[in-house]
Amino acid sequence: MQKYDLSKSYVKEVTSNIALETDKLSVFYGKKQATYDISLKIPKNSITALIGASGSGKSTYLRSLNRMNESGNTNVEGKIIYEDININSPKINVYEVRKHIGMVFQEPNPFAKSIRGNITFALKNHGIKDKKVLDERVVSSLKQAAIWDEVKDHLDDSAMSLSGGQKQRLCIARSIAMQPDILLLDEPTSALDPVSTGKIEATLRELKEKYTIIIVTHNIQQASRVSDYTAFMHSGHLLEYNDTNTIFNNPAMQITNDYISGHFG
Amino acid sequence: MAKTFTEELKKLQNNFISMGVDVNEEIYQATKLFLSSNHPDKNIVSKQDKNVNQKEVNLEEQALNLIALQQPVANDFREIICILKASSDLERIGDHAASIANEAVHLKAVIQDPDVERIITQMSLKVRTMLESFLNSYYHNDSYESKVIAQEDILVDKYFVQARKLIMQEAEEHDLAIDALYNYLRVIRLLERIGDHIVNLTEWVLYRNSGELVELNPGKIEPDLVRRDLEKNGNNGLIENKDSK
Numbered sequence: 001m002q003k004y005d006l007s008k009s010y011v012k013e014v015t016s017n018i019a020l021e022t023d024k025l026s027v028f029y030g031k032k033q034a035t036y037d038i039s040l041k042i043p044k045n046s047i048t049a050l051i052g053a054s055g056s057g058k059s060t061y062l063r064s065l066n067r068m069n070e071s072g073n074t075n076v077e078g079k080i081i082y083e084d085i086n087i088n089s090p091k092i093n094v095y096e097v098r099k100h101i102g103m104v105f106q107e108p109n110p111f112a113k114s115i116r117g118n119i120t121f122a123l124k125n126h127g128i129k130d131k132k133v134l135d136e137r138v139v140s141s142l143k144q145a146a147i148w149d150e151v152k153d154h155l156d157d158s159a160m161s162l163s164g165g166q167k168q169r170l171c172i173a174r175s176i177a178m179q180p181d182i183l184l185l186d187e188p189t190s191a192l193d194p195v196s197t198g199k200i201e202a203t204l205r206e207l208k209e210k211y212t213i214i215i216v217t218h219n220i221q222q223a224s225r226v227s228d229y230t231a232f233m234h235s236g237h238l239l240e241y242n243d244t245n246t247i248f249n250n251p252a253m254q255i256t257n258d259y260i261s262g263h264f265g
Numbered sequence: 266m267a268k269t270f271t272e273e274l275k276k277l278q279n280n281f282i283s284m285g286v287d288v289n290e291e292i293y294q295a296t297k298l299f300l301s302s303n304h305p306d307k308n309i310v311s312k313q314d315k316n317v318n319q320k321e322v323n324l325e326e327q328a329l330n331l332i333a334l335q336q337p338v339a340n341d342f343r344e345i346i347c348i349l350k351a352s353s354d355l356e357r358i359g360d361h362a363a364s365i366a367n368e369a370v371h372l373k374a375v376i377q378d379p380d381v382e383r384i385i386t387q388m389s390l391k392v393r394t395m396l397e398s399f400l401n402s403y404y405h406n407d408s409y410e411s412k413v414i415a416q417e418d419i420l421v422d423k424y425f426v427q428a429r430k431l432i433m434q435e436a437e438e439h440d441l442a443i444d445a446l447y448n449y450l451r452v453i454r455l456l457e458r459i460g461d462h463i464v465n466l467t468e469w470v471l472y473r474n475s476g477e478l479v480e481l482n483p484g485k486i487e488p489d490l491v492r493r494d495l496e497k498n499g500n501n502g503l504i505e506n507k508d509s510k
Contacts, residue, residue, distance in 0.1 A: 220338065221336060224338065247339075248338045248339060248342075249338075249339065249342075249343070249476050250339065250343070250475070250476030250477075251339050256339075257339045257340050260338045260339055261337060261338060261339055261340060261341045262270075
């Protein structure tokens with residue numbers, strides 16, 4: 001493989017409303033450094049895609065954003081600024097952070113409960129008891145995740161009876177039910193067929209009207225289809241960040257060009 | 266995947282250059298046919314043009330397959346788009362050459378104007394040199410050279426204006442020769458258009474490198490340029506040509 005200079009990068013300055021910002025975010029697994037000083041501004045009501053080869057640190061970075069990298073000897077340095085507050089601080093309540101910044105994982109992982117139960121579970125835990133409010137949230141979040149029409153007649157069936165794509169959209173609905181600002185998605189369609197993938201992508205495009213979405217994907221075409229901004233990472237470094245149109249037409253860095261063209265990775 | 270793609274792309278580029286060489290030969294034969302009264306094969310250009318058209322169809326098919334199957338982006342994508350767009354310009358140049366040959370076949374030798382024919386020879390030579398240089402700049406992916414080539418189109422435009430002036434003068438003197446003079450007009454117009462298409466070709470080399478679509482045609486950037494230059498220098502251009510011969 002060709003050698004690339006990882007010290008050079010191109011990061012477009014984003015001036016629109018910023019939903020989330022990281023300042024020199026570095027993640028360490030024990031002594032091993034997984035990401036290096038990642039400074040990135042994520043614009044509001046947009047979809048930002050994180051792309052890069054396996055081991056480039058994009059999932060690590062994503063998981064840091066709602067403080068999921070805190071077990072064992074993982075150490076996260078740098079700032080994560082959300083609404084002018086550095087949320088990467090021991091004083092900040094992580095459960096409160098996760099109410100505002102939701103996460104959807106690669107494998108659809110609904111609870112072994114009813115469809116309705118999946119949505120209301122976290123809400124009840126957060127003290128919402130009013131049945132009317134709960135019902136409203138069930139309907140609105142399932143509608144926003146574009147799965148309502150498919151499940152409205154059997155809300156009390158087990159979520160396990162749904163198809164893969166439906167399960168994943170249910171997981172998105174479950175995240176939305178908490179009314180977060182930001183939705184993090186870690187390869188949400190890599191386990192799904194093209195039709196389900198298409199539905200999820202359409203869902204994301206609608207959701208960005210209300211939320212800010214950050215998505216990690218291995219699928220270059222998916223990044224080009226759904227995202228407004230794309231960040232390319234390699235070996236833990238952020239090497240290019242630009243609007244998606246530019247990245248896929250005319251990237252600034254040779255390494256970005258070679259990665260999205262499939263020359264390595 | 267990357268290896269297959271690179272190989273297929275190489276083939277595509279080679280076919281494109283080969284098509285360019287053919288088109289250049291077509292222009293040469295077409296003007297030769299127009300200017301010489303006893304050309305051995307009057308159908309040579311139309312045969313060549315059929316061949317060029319077929320090459321363009323094949324090229325397009327190849328390019329579309331590459332896009333559909335390999336889904337190129339960034340550099341690779343621009344590379345293919347450059348060929349797709351440039352090949353239609355090349356094909357148009359071929360069509361123009363065929364039209365010139367067509368004028369030759371229908372030429373009525375009522376009148377011959379050596380001055381106009383000299384300009385036609387010069388124009389043909391100029392556009393062929395431009396096309397050759399273009400193929401060279403495409404092969405070496407040389408944006409700078411492409412820009413230089415585009416600038417040369419101004420000369421073609423000047424030849425056109427000068428020749429048209431001569432033809433119009435001739436027309437005033439010889440009423441009967443209108444048909445033949447119309448032939449001349451058509452041919453210089455076609456050669457001028459060929460020049461424009463070559464400028465388009467050079468624009469695609471720039472796009473391929475930078476991703477930017479730019480206008481390089483000096484006559485389009487500054488519509489008054491040719492007229493102003495000719496007014497300033499009188500008819501010098503033409504006289505120089507005579508001297509240099």
